Amino acid sequence: MTAPAEAVLRPLRESDAERMARLHVAGWRNAAASSLAATTVAEHDGDLVGFVSVGPGRDEDLDLEVELWALYACAAWWGRGLGHRMLTHALAARASYLWVLDGNERATGFYRRQGFVADGTERHEPEGRELRMVRR
Structure with missing residues (x-):
């Protein structure tokens, strides 16, 4: 058996939109099949x-059982x-x-208004540094 060819990494182009959407949906379906998140x-x-997606907490160092996995609203909203609802x-x-990307002041401000506070924990992801916020 021969090894698969190496994948080429390049910036996203507008012409990739439809294929990107299909890839995203396929990934979501695979993840949803084994996920406990409620969306x-x-x-x-x-x-x-x-x-909005909520699921069991995945951080072992925290005594909270519920994690906000994702919250997204179109900019027009x-x-x-809508986010509060x-x-x-x-x-x-x-x-x-929840985890929020450091520097995303709009999101951080929104979560503060909902009673979340940064607990001082951070992690580094490909998108950048993320900060953990908790609400007790």
């Missing part, structure tokens, strides 16, 4: 405008209360935690 979408006039729907008042 809720926000829909308006037939379009998806946001989503920022400042309209999705977060409240997914977490209610449960103690939980």
